[in-house]
Amino acid sequence: MSLLRVNNLRVVFETPYGQVKAVDGVSFEIERGEVVGLVGESGSGKSTLGLSIMKLLPPNARILSGQVIYNGVDLLRLKEDELRKIRGKEISMIFQDPMTTLNPTMRVGEHIAEALMYHYNMDKEEAWRIAKEVLESVGIPAERAMDYPHQMSGGMRQRVMIATAIALKPKLIIADEPTSALDVIVQDHILELLKDLRDRNKASIILITHDLSVTADIADRVLIMYAGRILEVGTVEHIYYHPHHPYTQGLLKSIPKLGSKSELYIIPGSPPDMTNPPSGCRFHPRCPYARGICMKEAPPLVKVEKGHLVACWLYIER
Amino acid sequence: MAGLREYIIVRLILTPAMVLILLTVVFLILRVLPGDPVRASVGPKVPEEYVQKIRHELGLDKPLYQQYIDYIVGLLHGDFGKSLITRRSFKEELLSRFAASLELALCSMLVAIPLGLSLGYLGATRRGSSLDHISRLLGVASYSIPVFWLGVILQLIFGIWLGIFPVTGGAPPSIKFRVPRITGMVMLDSLLSGDIEAFLITVKHMVLPSLTLGFVISGVINKVTRNAMLEVLSEDYVIAAKARGIPDFRIKIKYGLRNALIPILTIAGLQFALLMGGAVLTESTFSYSGLGTYMRDAVLSRDYTVVQAAVTLYAIIVAFVNLVVDIIYALLDPRIRY
């Protein structure tokens, strides 16, 4: 049994301009200890997908259908207080902007200690002792546990966020663009830390990013998401060396290469309007190979190799 | 905590500077106002040499800078000068009026803060519920109902129909003379001197004016609390705390209210300062002898020295409240403290 299985998940946001179809029939699974990259451009529904797994969507979101099966239990059917026991302890989350995700009037150590106290009924002293240990394990000296968030740099704060996410030894960590708000050198440090985590804690990680190259030496598999749907799934090798979907191919071409003089490729067209997405294959208005059927019908995800799935009419015999 | 000490010292130095600026402005405004205050106070029929004599007596014939120095030096010695009307020192009266206003302001805040804070908190955390609607209705009512009208209605219901509370506010004179003066606030003094009977009588007289003012002020606090809570509860760190499985009540208090307190405190401090000088209508309605009615009477009788003294006192209180608010800020917000 997979650690997590998402089945046909559909999430919309109700807005004054209509329904935003943010996640539209997504299915995938994650094995224990596996690192999965979830890649797609801005607005493709990555964060919405991540937040739905923990049922932390904003009030204007509606889950239309689907299941999120974690260890055999559908999280979407759980009551709030049952979910609370899973959040942080079984599944935890790292967010994009470390400047806004820590409580400004709370010491950084307390963010960790309070979670230990609530989930394990630990006494204060014990909780703080462990909090300091966890902080040290992500490279923050124990004495900085008494700092307030504003006394730390962005990189340090993101380490604190990672510490809060691993303190309870969860089986699944959802990291939503954990490096995007940081400068390049700090980004590398944080990625190293995540790799370290993968090796030490044997936790599964969903690494959400809009930058395909970030997943290259950390992920086992990559999901390519576009306009609320998954277009391609495969191992890092599949995606990097044998990309099948025209969108994936475009993404790869648009990664800048060291020493290359040629101009950077940009996928033509612009991201779709999610209140009124294109018919059929969502990518067809930007696809160089689009045909009649692409506009009419959405292609299913089909296997092209073991562990390599693509949703594109190019690979479906008719 | 070295940062906190430094911060407080800076505020302590700035406060007298601010008071001095306020005093100077008050002094200048009253001097540049058209008309001769002494002539105005005695009427047109009094002969000029008599007016001249009064001016001399009050030091108003001296050059402006000399008057200013006398005024500041006098204040430093606790001397407010002499009334233009009675030509006697009015310090006693002023201070007792001031203490009465302070007492009323404190009692009103005792009503306004719990009421406004809990209504705003409930409105924000149960948004859209019937509690939220009631809270907002009370909020709107509190700004739109004129304060004297509310006062009269309360007098009618509780004073005349039910007969539970007296319609006049503040301690009755018999009690005032009976209780030894320690702070000047009769409620506090009666407690300090162990006169429980006097205390209870005074409390009874304070209920209606405090409810009236407290309700009016609660609306602002309610609104600020509601808005600040809604804003704070939509911050990323609240989602992050939910993702750690932190219980809801803890999130609402430690993440929500704790961070919302800063704007709430600002508005509560402002309201308190306003109450000190701006309760004229309530004081009139309840024939409460506070600073507000005193200042009103002084303005009407053109007793400029009394107006000047009352405004000065008011300026000092505003500066002091500011200082206290600033210090509580620093205690609440580590970003200011370090």
Ligand SMILES: Nc1ncnc2c1ncn2[C@@H]1O[C@H](COP(=O)(O)OP(=O)(O)OP(=O)(O)O)[C@@H](O)[C@H]1O
């Ligand atoms: N609270 C909301 N109300 C309405 N629409 C929303 C809301 N949150 C997200 N959306 C919309 O849903 C779609 C998916 O958003 P989501 O944040 O999941 O994308 P994303 O892939 O994480 O993008 P990014 O890389 O910018 O973080 C977008 O079109 C976005 O505008």
Ligand SMILES: [Mg+2]
């Ligand atoms: Mg996102």
